[in-house]
Amino acid sequence: MEIFGIAALIFLVTDPFGNIAIFIAALKNVPESRRLKVAARELLFALILLLVFLSFGDKLLSALGLSREATAIAGGIILFVIAMRLIFPGPQGVLGDVPDGEPLLVPLATPAVAGPSALAVLMTLRNTHDGPVWELYAGVLLAWAATACILLQASFLQRFLGPRGLTAVERLMGMLLIMLSVDMLLDNLQSVLHITP
Numbered sequence: 334m335e336i337f338g339i340a341a342l343i344f345l346v347t348d349p350f351g352n353i354a355i356f357i358a359a360l361k362n363v364p365e366s367r368r369l370k371v372a373a374r375e376l377l378f379a380l381i382l383l384l385v386f387l388s389f390g391d392k393l394l395s396a397l398g399l400s401r402e403a404t405a406i407a408g409g410i411i412l413f414v415i416a417m418r419l420i421f422p423g424p425q426g427v428l429g430d431v432p433d434g435e436p437l438l439v440p441l442a443t444p445a446v447a448g449p450s451a452l453a454v455l456m457t458l459r460n461t462h463d464g465p466v467w468e469l470y471a472g473v474l475l476a477w478a479a480t481a482c483i484l485l486q487a488s489f490l491q492r493f494l495g496p497r498g499l500t501a502v503e504r505l506m507g508m509l510l511i512m513l514s515v516d517m518l519l520d521n522l523q524s525v526l527h528i529t530p
Contacts, residue, residue: 335464335468336468336471336472336475337472337475338472339458339462339468339469339471339472339473339476340471340472340473340475340476340479341476342454342458342472342476342513343383343451343454343455343472343473343476343477344475344476344479344480345506345509345510345513346412346415346450346451346454346510347446347447347448347451347476347477347480348415348419348503348506349446349479349480349483349484350483350490350499350502350503350506351419351503351506352445352446352484353483353484353487353490353491353499354491354499355440355441355445356372356441356445356484356487357487357488357491359436359440359441360372360436360487362435363435363436367435369485371435371436372441372484372485372487373481373485375436375437375438375441375442375446376441376442376446376477376480376481376484376485378438378442378443378447379441379442379443379445379446379447379477380447380473380474380477382442382443382447382452383447383451383452383455383473383477384470384473386447386452386455386456387455387458387459387469387470387473390452390455390456390459391456391459391460393456402521402524402525404456404457404460404461405457405460405461405517405520405521406518406521406522406525407453407457408453408454408456408457408517409457409514409515409517409518409521410514410518411449411450411453411454412450412454412510412513412514412517413511413514413515413518415450415510416507416508416510416511416514417507417511418507419503419504419506419507419510420504420507420508420511422503446480446484455469455473457517458472461521
């Protein structure tokens with residue numbers, strides 16, 4: 334998987350379009366002069382979490398004695414579940430009620446951007462990627478930069494796309510994520526069952 338493929342996968346999992354509403358709701362009680370600064374701070378926290386987990390998540394796997402195939406199959410299942418949530422969202426969304434006041438780390442940095450699904454994907458990629466490790470870091474940075482550009486413009490995008498437009502984009506991302514998750518599952522099941530394509 335090349336850098337742009339890695340970045341696209343992480344971008345889909347971080348679901349910036351789906352998180353626009355979360356960012357707007359979490360920042361609604363923050364003074365308008367501070368909203369951009371708070372959003373930027375939370376996105377930086379999310380980047381730090383993603384990079385730390387990419388660096389040390391594999392050590393956690395080794396300590397637990399998990400195989401590469403098991404990790405990849407579990408990651409594919411998690412991606413599938415997340416994709417289904419994007420296509421068929423629950424009544425309260427992913428996070429439910431957002432607490433009042435200025436957010437710090439929760440819910441914007443995590444679980445909105447650097448959530449369990451993104452961390453699981455990073456763990457899977459770290460243990461299944463055959464190329465150099467720097468490609469993973471470059472992919473994370475590209476995906477984060479694209480996500481940050483979208484979420485820093487959350488208010489404008491909400492006005493431009495409207496509720497229906499945001500829902501359509503989120504469901505399209507869910508469809509793409511389902512295809513990626515099924516491909517990941519098939520590739521690793523072939524490896525486990527020793528099936529040649």
